[in-house]
Amino acid sequence: MKRTENYVKIEFMSRSANEGFARLAAAGFAAQLDPTLDELGDIKTAVSEAVTNAIVHAYPDELGRIMLKLRLSAGNTLELTVRDWGRGMEDVEQALEPLFTTGGAERSGMGFTIMESFMDHLRVKSAPGKGTTVVMRKRIATRLASGK
Amino acid sequence: MEIRSSCRDRLMTTQLQGELDHHGAKGLLEQLEREIDACLPRQLVLDFSAVSFMDSSGIAVVVRARRRMDTLGGTVTLKNVPPQPRKVFEASGVTRLVKMS
Ligand SMILES: Nc1ncnc2c1ncn2[C@@H]1O[C@H](COP(=O)(O)OP(=O)(O)OP(=O)(O)O)[C@@H](O)[C@H]1O
Numbered sequence: 001m002k003r004t005e006n007y008v009k010i011e012f013m014s015r016s017a018n019e020g021f022a023r024l025a026a027a028g029f030a031a032q033l034d035p036t037l038d039e040l041g042d043i044k045t046a047v048s049e050a051v052t053n054a055i056v057h058a059y060p061d062e063l064g065r066i067m068l069k070l071r072l073s074a075g076n077t078l079e080l081t082v083r084d085w086g087r088g089m090e091d092v093e094q095a096l097e098p099l100f101t102t103g104g105a106e107r108s109g110m111g112f113t114i115m116e117s118f119m120d121h122l123r124v125k126s127a128p129g130k131g132t133t134v135v136m137r138k139r140i141a142t143r144l145a146s147g148k
Numbered sequence: 149m150e151i152r153s154s155c156r157d158r159l160m161t162t163q164l165q166g167e168l169d170h171h172g173a174k175g176l177l178e179q180l181e182r183e184i185d186a187c188l189p190r191q192l193v194l195d196f197s198a199v200s201f202m203d204s205s206g207i208a209v210v211v212r213a214r215r216r217m218d219t220l221g222g223t224v225t226l227k228n229v230p231p232q233p234r235k236v237f238e239a240s241g242v243t244r245l246v247k248m249s
């Protein structure tokens with residue numbers, strides 16, 4: 001694991017109103033890497049998917065605690081960690097498959113597929129009754145014009 | 149998230165506005181289905197020009213609308229989709245289910 005240059009850790013309640021907040025926090029932290037609009041969109045989308053999963057699937061009938069960690073490591077890499085202490089998953093392999101969902105009509109089973117395609121790296125650790133940790137990484141290309 | 153629909157000559161156009169995430173999509177599926185059932189359109193156009201952000205919650209909305217329109221023998225078209233929602237639609241294969249103009 002490359003050296004940590006900067007990090008921020010935020011903890012919040014599993015209320016859906018915090019989905020937008022988590023996206024803005026991630027975008028705000030990522031700004032120091034001078035990302036393109038397209039890269040910012042990818043980061044916001046991936047955070048939104050992971051945080052929504054924690055709100056919807058980890059704590060279906062209760063309010064729980066969610067942690068978002070934003071980390072910047074050497075080599076312009078942004079690491080996003082979303083952790084919950086909720087229900088967890090029996091079978092992570094299966095959960096990662098496109099279209100697999102335990103959600104209702106409002107879910108499509110595409111969240112992990114989107115995280116995978118928008119980020120360079122995705123790792124999911126989960127245990128039933130213990131919770132879930134999702135770690136994603138994306139390298140942000142340095143741009144000549146940034147002058148840093 | 150707000151939606152506003154118009155219905156004329158069996159063409160229904162729905163303007164979506166705001167952030168289409170899990171928080172914003174609450175109640176949206178039901179509202180859209182009610183409006184489709186009241187209009188009974190042959191063509192449903194979902195206008196995304198004022199959607200400032202969309203995640204997988206938007207996929208479910210489009211897939212459900214498409215299913216409803218299938219039972220009515222009609223079509224769904226997505227109009228004015230900004231780059232960020234477009235990328236989500238492309239990554240999820242929705243572009244194979246509905247037309248995007
Ligand atoms: N944090 C979590 N805690 C417990 N289960 C989870 C968690 N995240 C995902 N899952 C499980 O993995 C499945 C797949 O997740 P994914 O995000 O790909 O799809 P979805 O959330 O069901 O639908 P969509 O994201 O398209 O709205 C979920 O239906 C759920 O069963």
Ligand SMILES: [Mg+2]
Pocket residue numbers: 049052053110111112204
């Ligand atoms: Mg999901």
